[in-house]
Amino acid sequence: MNAIDLIRRSIDTAHDVSMRAFLNSLMREWQGWTMEHEDGSAGNGWLLARFPLPRRGGHVAIEVTHRSRVAYHGFRPPFLEFSGATPPRPISFQEFVFLLASEPDIVGSADKDRSLTFLSRVFDSIRNIEDVTARVPSPDVYFAQRDPSFAEAEGSLRFGHAVHPTPRSRDQFTLEDSRRFAPEYRRGFALRWWAADPALVLQDSSRTQSAAELCQALAASDPAMDPEVVQAAKNRVLLPMHPWQAAQLALDPAIDGLFRRGFLQDLGHAGSPWQATSSLRAIHAPHADWMLKFSLSLRLTNSRRVIETRECERGIEIDRLLAGEVGRTIARRFPSFKVMGEPAYLLLRDADGQALPQTTVILRENPFKGDSQPSAAVLAALCEIYPDGHDSALAAVVRRIAGQEPADPAGVARRWFRQFLDKVVAPFLQIQADIGLLFGAHQQNIVVELAEGWPAGVHFRDCQGTGYIREFLPELAAKAPGSPMRAGHVFNSSDAARLVGYYLLVNSVFAVIGALGTSRLIAEDILIGDLRFFLEELAALPLADKTCLTYLLDAPTLGSKGNFMICFRNINENTEVTDPLAGYVPLPNPIAEAAA
Template identity: 60%
Template sequence: MIEADISSADVACQISARSFLNSLMREWAGWTLAAADSRAGDSARPLLRVPLPRRGSVVEIAVTHVSSVGQHVFRLPFRERRVGQPSRIIAFAEFAAAVANEPTIVGPTAPQAAPTFLRRLFQSLATVEDILAHAPAPGIFLRRDPSFLEAERALRFGHSVHPTPRSRDEFTLTDSRRFAPEYGRGFPLRWWSAAPEAVVQGSARTESAADLCSGLATADPAFDPKIRAASEGRVLLPMHPWQAARLALDPEIDALFRTGRLRDHGHAGAPWYATTSLRSLYAPQARFMLKHSLSLRLTNSLRLIKDVECTRGLVVDAVLRGPVGTEIAARWPCFRVLGEPAYLALRGADGKLLPQTIVALRDNPFRGADERPAAVLAALCEVYPDGRGSGLADTILRIAAREGSAGAGPVEAVALRWFERFLAVTVGPILEIQCALGLLFGAHQQNLVLGLEDGWPVATFFRDCQGTGFVREFLPALREAAPGLDLEAGHLLTSAEAARIMAYYLVVNSVFAVTGAIGIAGLAPETALTGALSRFVAALAAKDLRDRTCLRLLLDAPALGSKGNFMICFRNINENTDVTDPLASYVDLPNPLVEPRGRRAVRS
């Protein structure tokens, strides 16, 4: 909870401590919950206790919401206790530094790993404080359904289960204010043109990638026609302005400029806006969104697109434009995958693709007169600085206020109906498509956009074809439905592997975030929501589906896998290049579908 007179710096600490502690608690078993010490003045709340043997102390913090799905909420301050001494209040920064240097928590590599980890943590903390000062809360959801762009801006604080949710290596605060979505500022693209032989491109559509990019410029009434004339016979490249400035210092790019194979036409056209992923850009009038390589690390990954990811996007787009896509549209009409049908990149002097120059195109259904309200799930679920509200909670309260005048029942009933509608519109199609057709969608919160109508979810858009996988057991059927395509270019996973990954991305990351947001706001008990989820999955398992491995895992496994964000971050692992087996970093989270209250949860 946030007191009315608390400073913005303390609010930033409160927000950052929540994500830090939630990630730590998933991966380290040494914490305990205890009854509050009445001397601390918070006797109604349990205390999280974190022993720090190296300091000879235990640190405590009040827990205002204890969650069976790992979405706990805390209240500052941290209090450090030593035997025989009075307790003392310590700052979040001191607590984080103590954890990062505690071998019993982070292991023996603490002295080597702690400096980089803490630098990112303090950078994230400073960014959160700057967001509070310069990116005011949107306040949309209590009034109306947001537009796609409004919702992308509404995610302000990042991953709710990560120790450095707003770390952006290489970005300054000035860069964030200009290019990050939460600040809401648009910016024109920087346009380069290249000799055709200096370009690598691919397209799964009838038009080439070069023609599709040229079409973005042609359709933009603000685009300077002189640039089109100057680039005649060349390939137009829509560049992210931050990346373009970085690439100008790259020797391989400089060589292309010096030989005339690459030209810089400057900034041009109507504004584009960053989405929640930062590297993906949106323009309301554009046929496609743009996904750029950015030479910076966000949370766990250096955000450079790999050429294999581009190929994967083309393959998935082609699969979905064939019989498989036709079947999905017929059986699950409320579900749509945003295709990534084309990409462009420069090639170096040796002829090889330069991954730092890649730009991929993504379908944009959120444009023009037909645009309908839509919200990325992560923005809906993000808990407000008060430690209680959220966009989802406001949406449910808005529906309840509207329907309450018609005698539709209490808020809890509306919250349960909203959750059940979400299961039907979002969770069901994704699970069934994997079980019936063998396509795995990495459906974490930032990859799911909900179409809304009067607050209710009515459609689901999945983005990130490059993260889509195929289940090996379905390959013969997929090859028959999509002859001639290199399905090996996609993530290939066994049914058991796909089940574990789906359980994390869709359920632990996304559904449990919805569960937590509703529970934290006090709109419905988490047990009622996990019970509804269990019944929903059981009903799916009773259907005639080819592969029920994922459904049985959700219903029967005592624990579900959760990505170990804390230690991935602490060990400075780049998920984009250093991880060959994503399951190796998973940690066990007690499965509330089997044991609704969880292993250690107490009633909040």
């Protein structure tokens, strides 16, 4: 394939991938669309999704290649604009986005600046997907031939959020920044190291060593570390810094003042290469005892990624809780379930003593260290649909298992799904129902441990998304003496059920069903039926609080996060959303429908 053909294919792929994420997010929130066969019959002709555009006096239609019961539809361009009696006019995805963003019936009466910001992010996301498609080969080899390493799987998520209008938008990042620091390019980079006056460092740790001592040990244990960096930190606190963030902070007057007054010293880049995980701001190195999660002064999808102190404290609190009786109970009952603890953090304060959250670094446990690390894949990478619109890493794994057994791929897909429910999903639901702990278990936070392709366990990450059910809080506090139990989100049982319904079911389990259904390995209806049977089995257990299970089995709709309008309205979820349920929209519940 020559260079021009490669560019054309990359552009086409970027548009198709972006279109799928855009339309699926739109169709979850706006109910004005219809889906019908071209000739209006029950089953003949192309299946079309139609989007009325009253301001234009017509509608736009696109072919649906996979009609999904779990709202992960597939589409095939071109878009066709119908207006009056004239023949339909083919339009591009970009033109459709422009038309849609100017429709008050869909997006409301948006001001011009907000619409332009939204459009800019949509096209920035397309550009990023186009670039990685042209530069990085398909990750299929990691899954079709063998189980991937943790780092390989983290870098295999190329296209971002599967249900979002701007799945790969990165405000403040240039294309060159993405090529250097984004996980999908699979490149390593050295950390930048600062040495700080101890009086200016805010820190905490739930372990026997302080956060400063853990960072010092991290540098000292790096086989490629310049000894002068470690020695320069005498009587100072050694701070690992993300090189992109360090460059941004150099322009911050508060940070510049600390350097000029000698409170901070820049020791430069040093040590072994690190690689971004799929979240971008958390990084991993196979030599290190800890992963590092940084504040990055940029917006990804719905949030500006600056870590607030309360989020750091949440990780400390959960680590202390899991170190005691609660953690021992979970380990005994659910041996396949593990949490990547976040037991320490550091950040700077300015000369007046005010915290500077843009300097925050969190230390996260690294179970994927050295040569004997388990194979594991973030669920979002397993479920990401390939450019052909059908296959995925998960489909490749199922076909590999079927070829090795040998066995019918549909049967393998069904068994894989049931084992996924038992090993990965069941612990989250039972821990919530019997212990009162909530985990923000969406696709990016679920890392599936694999054994010859089969799901063998789960590693949960990102403790900033943890919370408690209010009814369990006194019992949890009694089992965590010395912990104030004030850092985590607290929800009543019914609100907790809606949150789990979105994160664990709509975002995660439905994505697995959608990936297997889109690949044509097995019908979604079969898997939905198996999911209902699994939930009924759990509901029959003597659990303390079955509110969530009852909601999942019986509610006519499940709450789904409104990513489209959150993005369109330019809301920063991290600081502007006090009620996480406020932006939820109703999604028909296929689990309840399966009861019929």
